Amino acid sequence: MKVAVLGAGVVGSATAYMLARDGHEVTVVDRCNRPGMETSFANGGLMTPSDSSPWNSPGTMKRLGKMLFDGHSTLKINPSAMPSIVNWGVKFLANSTCERHKANMIANIRIASLSLETLRRIRKSSTLNYDQTTSGTMRVFPRDGRMAEFVQMCREMQEWGVKFEVLDQEQILEKEPCLKDVIDRYIGAVYFPDDESGDAHKFTNEMARLATELGAQFLLNTSVQEIVKESSSSISHVRTSKGDLRADVYVLSLGSYSPILARPLGIHLPIVPVKGYSVTLSLNGWNGGPTRPVMDDGYHAMMVPMGDRLRMGGKAEFARYNTKVDPKEGRRVLGDILKILPAMASHVDLDSALNWAGLRPMTPGGPPLVxxxxxxxxxxxxxxxxxxxxxxxxxxxxxxxxxxxGRVLSNGVVPRDYAL
Ligand SMILES: Cc1cc2nc3c(=O)[nH]c(=O)nc-3n(C[C@H](O)[C@H](O)[C@H](O)COP(=O)(O)OP(=O)(O)OC[C@H]3O[C@@H](n4cnc5c(N)ncnc54)[C@H](O)[C@@H]3O)c2cc1C
Structure with a gap:
């Protein structure tokens, strides 16, 4: 079959590869000059089924008011975004009950675990280079933090296959000696042995390379302008900046822009863009940082080693489609990381940091629309x-x-025995 995939982010490019592997004639359309240039460009790089708890957990909802009015908070709502998120916000709140949150968390875990298993299979048959780490991730907790609450949530996730270990200070230092200067700050950590990480942009281009080797075509620098319907139940073609594209089947993977192209078809996708920031530093051979991703639950800060670079980030901001980079935000992220890794300041050129912002395509419940x-x-x-x-x-x-x-999951949850 001829399949057109709209969008060459990490999702569209991986989809193109899977479809090409199944023998389809695949064409991918993207407005950028390379795959993975928008939200998949400089994200946190965490490949973490352990992060499957959606943001609207009952615990977070209790802290929401405080977070919105705290100047140092990692959550911000820009007043101009308010009207566009009211309906979505109501659904977000509706999904914050214990029952809904748990159902969404399970759905996330199943897709994320299937993803990791699928990735490991791909790595067995093809060499992939994307600055990956495969030795787990660690979340460290300050003394006055929420470690007990978090461990309770890990127990729930464990039922669905997410492995974890609780670490004391000594065990933290065995894994990450770079935390020795600040170890007294922490009461303990949770270690997730199955988590991985890597550069999503490089990975996206690796997926595009494998898809191309199987015959897929990438039409880059090409905007999708309209998805044109033939009838109330069928698409006839896609109008692009370089002419019409016809296929038997179309896949919509335009990230935060998917709702804009779907709306004229009468499909109202509950997705809003949620801006996030990252900072990437070249380490120039300095190896005093973490060897695997470390998240500090107190500062809401993360450090992800990527080859000879360190990626850091955080923050969630409702600011519509604004992707402007605010250097103040980059300095805030760096400032928090320097409190955890003070030695870095004298070894690394902090002025060379790459500041970036991207838009997470968020649904109100958490799980994606597949x-x-x-x-x-x-x-x-x-x-x-x-x-x-x-x-x-x-x-x-x-x-x-x-x-x-034609394999459709009726309730959206991937069963435990989903065949690879
Ligand atoms: C700061 C930050 C940190 C994050 N950290 C992590 C993390 O650690 N782990 C994790 O799993 N996820 C993380 N994410 C989320 C993750 O990056 C996104 O969920 C993911 O990149 C979305 O991929 P996508 O392919 O759906 O969207 P995108 O990467 O945005 O791809 C959509 C593509 O569609 C194209 N496009 C859009 N409109 C059009 C059009 N009209 N015509 C043609 N092309 C178009 C764009 O050019 C783009 O290439 C993070 C996100 C942010 C912002």
Whole structure:
């Protein structure tokens, strides 16, 4: 079949690879000059099924008011974004009950775990270079933090296959000696042995390379202007800045821009853009930093080693489609990391930091939108929020299975025995 994938972010590129592997004739359309140039460009790089708890957990909702009015908070709502998020916000709140939150967390874990298994299979058959780490991640907790609450949540996730270990100070230092100067700050840590990390932009281009080797074509510098319907149940073609594109099946993977192209078809996707920041430093051979991703739960800060670079980041800001980089935010992120890794200041050129901002395509519940639409030849693979890199291979596999084998999951949760 001829399949057109709209969007060459990490989700679209992984989908293109899976579809090409199934023998389809795949064309990918993207407005940028390379795959993975928008939200998949400089994200946190965490490949973490352990992060599957959606943001609207009952505990977070209790702290929401305080977070919005705290100047140092990692959550901000720009007043201009308010009207565009009211409906979404109501659904976000509706998903914050214990029951809904747990159901969404399980759905996330299953897609993320399928993703990791799928990625490991791909690595067995193809060499992939994307500055990956495969030795787990660690979340460290300050003494006055919420470690007990977090460990309780880990126990719930464990039922669904997320492994974890609780570490004391000594065990933290065995894994990450770089924390020795600040170890007294921490009461303990949770270590997730199965988590991984890597550069999502490099990975996206690796997926595009593998897809191309299987015959997929990438139409870059090409904007999708309209998805044109033939009838109330079928798409006829896609109008692009370089002419019409016809295929048997279309996959919508335009990240935060998916709702804009879907709306004229009468499909209202509950996805809003949530801005986030990252800072990337070249380490120039300095190896005094962490060897695996470390998250500080007190500062809401993360440090992710990527080859000879360190990626740091955080923050969630509702600011519509504004991707402007605020250097103040970069300085705030760096400032927090220097409190954890003070030695870095004298070894690394902090002025060379690359500041970046991107838009997470967030659904109100958490899980992405993967599957069929009222149009028999239009499929969704979008709305992956803060976990798009983590879930990319899993939701790509599900999408290819829908298209190739007509395999549809009725309640959206990937069963434990989903065959790879
Ligand atoms: C600061 C930050 C940190 C993050 N950290 C992590 C993390 O650690 N782990 C994790 O799993 N996830 C993380 N995420 C989330 C993750 O980056 C996203 O979920 C993921 O990149 C979304 O991928 P996508 O392919 O759906 O979207 P995108 O990467 O945005 O891809 C969509 C593509 O569509 C193209 N496009 C859009 N409109 C059009 C159009 N009209 N015509 C043609 N092309 C178009 C764009 O050019 C783009 O290439 C983070 C996000 C941010 C912002």
């Amino acid at each position: 599957g069929p639409t009222p149009y028999t030849n239009l499929f969704l693979n979008t709305g992956h929020g803060p976990l798009g890199w983590t879930m990319s291979c899993g939701s790509a596999k599900m999408t290819a299975d829908f298209i190739t084998h």
